[in-house]
Amino acid sequence: MASNTSAIIAWGSGEDGQLGIGNNEEREWVCAIKALDSQSVRSVVAGSRNSLAICHDGKLFTWGWNQRGTLGHPPETKTENIPSQVKALASVKIVQAAIGGWHCLAVDDQGRAYAWGGNEYGQCGEEPERKDDSGRLLRRDIMIPQRCAPKFVVRQVAAGGTHSVVLTRDGHVWTWGQPWPPGDIKQISVPVRVLGLENVRLIAVGAFHNLALQEDGTLLAWGNNEYGQLGTGDTQPRSHPVVVHGLSGLTLVDIAAGGWHSTALTDDGEVYGWGRGEHGRLGFGDNDKSSKMVPQRVHLLAGEDIVQVSCGGTHSVALTRDGRMFSFGRGDHGRLGYGRKVTTGQPMEVPINIPPPQNVSEGAAEGSWIAKLVACGGRHTLAIVEWKTNESKQ
Incomplete structure (x- = not known):
């Protein structure tokens, strides 16, 4: 898939920069994330207040809320509204990733997993606190992505509000962090196997x-x-x-x-x-x-x-x-993507009204965008779309 005939689109709440369009406004119609035009994106993930994109060459881009290091680099500002590459992972080829409440997980083509962001429940696989010289407890957010679950060859990562789950290549599932709302269960930063699951294909x-x-x-x-x-x-x-x-x-x-x-x-x-x-x-x-x-x-x-x-x-x-694409659910902040902020359980089609790719030939200018992948976040949505000319639709 050539990057020149595909686009990354976003809509919904933009207050944390999670749309990646250079401002923090909300969008009730789809808009293109122009900063990713030069990249060939294979997948996108939307979190509660963040977004990420994984390119075919393994590069990872993040944008949105960054108060807890969720974007994979130290926060210069609380939010960043343009996608930027996660430099700490530039030497590996990322193939899949997940965003939790305020932490992220990723896995590379070798099955190595990485974690960063909020870690107060050990959800990044690191002891959540350490004492400083005077004996005070320090909360430890992980600003720069680091290896997690190092003993495993990982196939898929998934992230919850305050916990992490991985599927290994042998079909087992492991988890760490705090799987329940605070107070119910002790958090643990060391992976524990979820018993009663065999030959798992997907989590x-x-x-x-x-x-x-x-x-x-x-x-x-x-x-x-x-x-x-x-x-x-x-x-x-x-x-x-x-x-x-x-x-x-x-x-x-x-x-x-x-x-x-x-x-x-x-x-x-x-x-x-x-x-x-x-x-x-x-x-x-x-x-x-x-x-x-x-x-x-x-x-x-x-x-x-x-x-x-x-x-x-x-x-x-x-x-x-x-x-x-058909959207349904809560409508405020434009999160349904068709210009009406009405909340509805009735699936309605999301129109993909963005300009055709700039470099299409005369004959290919007649066509339409079709969606290939969609990712819903807390109050926004991302999608990968591809330009199909009318001739190629026959």
């Missing part, structure tokens, strides 16, 4: 809940469950993985976790949602904003052939095979 982590999809198609969940986000039919938290109800007989190909809600995607493009339903973030229509204790099919997306769902804090976006 997804919300604020305080976790999902793991095994190779045999079984979906398991653990963690907090106050809105039914574990899909167990109740609101009891689980410290060990349990099977998510109501998905047997389905072939699951992808999972996603928002702050307090969850989704699963089947091989025939159907979406199932569960957990917190407030603001319509599950996509069950305007009248039904209640939480769901077990997965239910999102009928309003039926027949759209969905290939990816991303869940944010209070909104979600579904991506179709032909490159259209």
Whole structure:
């Protein structure tokens, strides 16, 4: 994919610079992140107040809120509204990354994991505090990315509000930090294996809940469950993985976790949602904003052939095979991307109205942008789009 026919777009809240467009204004329509035009971006991640992009050559760019070192370099200012490269990782090839509440994780092509940002619960894999010479405790944010979970060959990293989860290449899942809201459980900065999981293919982590999809198609969940986000039919938290109800007989190909809600995607493009339903973030229509204790099919997306769902804090976006995006959930700050700040559980298409690439030939100027990947954050969304000429659509 040549970088000259793709673009990175953003919309929603910009108050922390998380849109990467050079100012801190919000956008209720999509806009292009021009600073990334010269890069060939393979994936984007949106956090609660931050964003990152990973390039095909392994370079990592970050932008947004930086008070805790979340951008991977010491904060000169609290927020940065233009993407900048994480220099400390320039010598390795980053292939995947995650943003938690205020910490980040990344993994390189060798399976080495890195962490940086807020560390008060040990979520960066480092003892959260140390004493200075006078015996006072110092909180230790990690400003510069450093290795974490060094004993493991990592396939995927995922970050929660105050904890971290990694999937290793042998299909096991390990976690550290504080997996529950403060006070419930002692934080730990050393990885602990999550028992009861084998041959895991994919993990997804919300604020305080976790999902793991095994190779045999079984979906398991653990963690907090106050809105039914574990899909167990109740609101009891689980410290060990349990099977998510109501998905047997389905072939699951992808999972996603928002702050307090969850989704699963089947091989025939159907979406199932569960957990917190407030603001319509599950996509069950305007009248039904209640939480769901077990997965239910999102009928309003039926027949759209969905290939990816991303869940944010209070909104979600579904991506179709032909490159259209449907957003639903909380509408303020423009986070639904179609010019109306109305909160709705009704999925609506996000128009990609940005100019065509500058260097397209005369014949290729007739075309449209199609989305390839979407990433929802706390109050903003990022996506990778590609220019398709009308001839190439035939």
